[in-house]
Amino acid sequence: MSYQSVTEPPRSEPTSSGQGGAQAAPTPAELIARADALVPVLAERAAKTEDQRQVPEETVRDLIDAGLIRIATPKTYGGHGVDIDTLFEVGWRLAQGCGATGWFYAVTQSHNWLMGTASKEVQDEYFTSPDVISSSAFAPTGKSEQVRDGWQISGRWPFSSGVDHAEWVWLGAMDIPRKRQAYLLVPRSEVKIVDDWYPAGLRGTGSKSVVIEEPVFVPEYRVFYPGPAHPEARDRHGRASYGMPQSQVMPIWLSTPLVGMAQGAIKEFARRTPERRLPGGRSHADLPGPQLRLAESAAEADAALALLRADLRDLIEFGAAGKQLTDEERARFRRNHCYTAKLAVSAVNRLYDASGANAILDPSPIARIHRDVNAGSHQIAVAWDNIAELYGRVLLGVEPNMAMW
Template identity: 35%
Template structure:
């Protein structure tokens, strides 16, 4: 059988860029309705952008981290909520790819595959004949309104009897979806709550979370699936921050020559020296955010290619790079938001939405800049990390 050529980095970034008009068109609708419009989901699916981290054997692309960062940047430049939904799909489809082939064939085979999930073990998994019974709920399940499968993380009895986290795969049709996503930022991401009420999951679709958190180069996991989960997830989302910073710059530059600075002699904001200073500073902050996102992606891709082991310091730096990209991007956006004038508070001006979206991203527990900075500094100081999520 002749091998099918996979889309290149350049091709996938081009596909993402071409979707900007439709993402921009529905960005306000997404905000108002608190989920991504079906038209946008269909366009993203048709472009194959949900399949970047799906195995080639299951119709995916097994794209590298550099491609994820670049594609996420382009998507977030148009609409952060849609981009966020895609990035979460990359993380959860990557997690699903760690299961045995027969499970992957069941979960990942659909051409319109979309997955969702979170990393928080906010439910219980009780052993029963042939599998586990899940009970509990998961918040912040981005993309659930359009997904077919969810990665569930729950606490189950470990080998020694003490509870430990497991991850499982369940159809969304087995869960109850609660429409409770009423937020200030990333409103269009549809990050609702899902509930399991005595949901049976076969044993083949359950595995210890530590298997994903640990690297797997020496246990049969190869290529992009050999990396530790948190590093892979960090690379999946870091490009979003860069894209939001670029979006703020785009919006600011479009408006600055069309408006003056009230109560001054400047009829064009573009002519004012203070504008030059703020714009240059904001662009350089975005450049710095991009450096950290690309460094993280480069580290991930190099280790995946060489099956090189991850040290604790490597893992901590991956989280630090993600957190730094988020922080620098927010600083860039905030600088331009404050320079955008009173008219920018109208909901018709996109920079106010971008500012709320990047703030929401910085508040995510895994991406919170100070938490990641503390973790990296702790490891650099010779102390053991105080988290499993590394």
């Protein structure tokens, strides 16, 4: 069995984004070029996206028309036959133009990747289109009861990014007898969206609450338990990353847009700084302060990119080989998810602090990036403290402070 992978970000000219007819599947280079072509479009719409508090319909259509929504879809169901490294290269680029769109893209694509490890029965039901979009609210905040052949669930689940565009919703619940979390897949038609999304940042993600007022039944085949590697999915779909535990892969999609936002902030700071003038007409670009800040932030953002690329290469290589990860390797991947987010926040904050009074005024791009990257870093999967402790304990031979799947 051979597995497709892109180990370095290839360079190519943009190609036609049409997906009709019997065209050959686009290469990773072509998909990346399509993402690059969308960056200025997303940047132009970024203020509108934030004002609407959800990703605009035209942006979703652009992502579909460019073939980018089906990157995570398994080839069996009409995907392009690429793996998570291509998804990463596309995802961080989109976030350069609009952090909220990058977040929406990475999160919804993570669901299509994850679905490839589920049973064939639910995959057949879910992938009625290779461009299917779903949202999630994985925290088990609702009410759930296990019944014969399934679950009864009701209640409220907040933070469901992109739910306005979703056909399905993944909802978290606790399997009490087994002491583990479960994800329950529910059709969008069976939930109510509550427009309560008024956050400090990432406003454009549309991460509204999902409510089920009267209990609905979820059949057991639509209940998913995250955790181990799925070699059977790897072999069925020809995707090496399915040979890795989900805990080593899923958090990458929360780091991805943050790293892209940092890259976007660097470009915006470099564009805007020469235009800023001191009394007497001297450009801020001539000052050592902005030069030093830009250099350090660029180094942090590039380091974050390099670290995630290296991890993705390892994950694909290990998954293809069916390698069993050691505790240290598991902890290292989780450390890097969080550390790259930490680097992205640091890079953006440093530039924002040197951007002057105009940086606090809307629709300043760097103000929006500052809001978005700090909001995204609050997601528990990329929060530093607990995972840093986990890694330190494992490295020192101390009992881990949390479970590692």
